[in-house]
Amino acid sequence: MSDDMHVPSVGVSNVTGLSKGAARAVRIADISTFVVRVGARNQLLVKVTSEDGLFGWGESGMSGREKSVAATIAHFSTFLIGQDSRQIGRIWQESYRSQYFEGGRVLTAAISAIDIALHDLLGKRLGLPVYQLLGGRQRDEVPSFASSMAKTTEGLLADIHTLVDAGWSCVRTYPGSFGEGDIFDPWASLSKTAAELIAIREEFGPSLCLGVDMHHRYTVAEAASFCAMLPKGTLNFIEEPIRSETPEAYVSLRRMTDIPFAVGEEFSSKWEAARFLDAGVTQFMRLDICNIGGFTEAMKVAAMSERHYVDLMPHNPLGPVCTAATVHMSAAIPNLSWLENRQSPVEALGFHDHEIFPVQIQTNGPVYLVPDAPGLGVEVDETRLVDQTVEYIEAPHLKRPDGSVTNW
Known part of the structure; x- marks a missing residue:
């Protein structure tokens, strides 16, 4: 190495x-x-x-x-x-x-x-x-939501049928097509996304919990206009519509829509989380245990969220160690909605390689099973960590149609 x-x-x-x-x-x-x-x-x-x-x-x-x-x-x-x-x-x-x-x-x-x-x-x-170090478990299994990354309405409907048939009751989609190459056209994306979400709601009715991850790519005006495109009841949550540096911007957006917000994956402290909780502008706390400060800080944010009657919807886009840590935290807190799952039948991204991680948290359809093994319950084959050729990757550097830089 x-x-x-x-x-x-x-x-x-x-x-x-x-x-x-x-x-x-x-x-x-x-x-x-x-x-x-x-x-x-x-x-x-x-x-x-x-x-x-x-x-x-x-x-x-x-x-x-x-x-x-x-x-x-x-x-x-x-x-x-x-x-x-x-x-x-x-x-x-x-x-x-x-x-x-x-x-x-x-x-x-x-x-x-x-x-x-x-x-x-x-x-x-x-x-x-x-x-057990966090006060013991409050649930025997941790419910999860799954995501579809399909690029067409037909693909989204097919993916969600697969997920619903496999037992999922909460699913998430992503915004529609951005543009060509690294060009991101927010208005084209929003109109396409609105049409897709309306079609999903019509297909599956009110019993499906439906959300969309906007990946903080939009302005307040764009996000508000998008929410106005949707018939009432279309979405159960909208995730990260704008960036989180300015809670006052979320307060402004909150006044323009009644769709619940899922915010928090960018937070790196309890102090950031507190500003959103105190202002009442996140209805699902999306903290990431691998960014906010580990168990020590995450448990404090969970308690702060409980005070505001806000459930955690933890961010979990990484590997088996992150997943295990988040499952243990989720088992130990009272206020949990769903944990992000990137291992569903429609999203096999390979982040949970079983050769590198021969022992890891097990799933049963849409739920993670809470392990009884000491520690996290994850084993790592260190022989597979050495002599790897790792390519350091960059997220897409997106531009708007006029050439200006925007968020990925």
């Missing part, structure tokens, strides 16, 4: 965070990162090993910027190695507050991966599944 794909730990011992008399075996001995190509996407895996050789796995959610996150983890390693691996909350705080410029998506993506790995490690040490 090339140096830019495997960032070795930095062998610096720092025991200032170690409790007096704590067993030496629980100290962090190594933090390693691996960038691997799984299916059509890269995944950044993190392995935290303690001095007795026990280890846990985590995953970062910042797809496309793996080198930045791996470099941040190398910085964190300089003061985390030698610390008590059981002091997960303290490690979170020190990682977050150890620089003047706190927060940001790169830092919290790195913290997320380490935090998840530490929970996996502690669960294995205690012989308990991670959800």
Whole structure:
């Protein structure tokens, strides 16, 4: 494996965070990162090993910027190695507050991966599944929603029939065609998408929960106009219609439509989430455990959401480690709607490679089964992580018809 794909730990011992008399075996001995190509996407895996050789796995959610996150983890390693691996909350705080410029998506993506790995490690040490560390499970299975990426109305209808026949009651689509090549025409996309969603609702009636992921590509005016194109009751949720940097923009959009919003996959802290919850502009919290700060931060956001009677609809577009972490979190919280599923019969993207991940969370149709194995319940074949040729990929760089740059 090339140096830019495997960032070795930095062998610096720092025991200032170690409790007096704590067993030496629980100290962090190594933090390693691996960038691997799984299916059509890269995944950044993190392995935290303690001095007795026990280890846990985590995953970062910042797809496309793996080198930045791996470099941040190398910085964190300089003061985390030698610390008590059981002091997960303290490690979170020190990682977050150890620089003047706190927060940001790169830092919290790195913290997320380490935090998840530490929970996996502690669960294995205690012989308990991670959800037991979070207060125990509140459900035996985790319901999921599935997505269709079909490009035509006929394809969407066929995919959704397949999903409904397989037991799914909640499905999501994506906006219609963008344009030619890297050109994205929002108005053409919106009119096509509206027609597709109307056809789906007519075909399946009111019992199907139907959403659309707008991927934050639109302005307030465009999103409001799109909502106005839809007959009342067409959509049960609209996901990320505009970018999330300005909650006031969502407040403005909220006044123009009664369609529930599903927002949160871009959040990198409880502080970001709080602004949307307090303003009442997200009805489904779409947090990503691999971006928001791991279990430590995600459980806080779940509690904040519960206070506002908002259910979590977790973002889960990555691999088996992310899925396992999200399933454990989803099992332990009271306020869950559906977990994103990228393993459905119509979306076999290969993100859950069984050769790299020989043991992973099992599904039963539209639900994830909550595991009883210690830790996350995921095993990684490290022999398949080495000597990989990883192509660092860029998301599409989209332009509007006039040549100006827009969001992917």
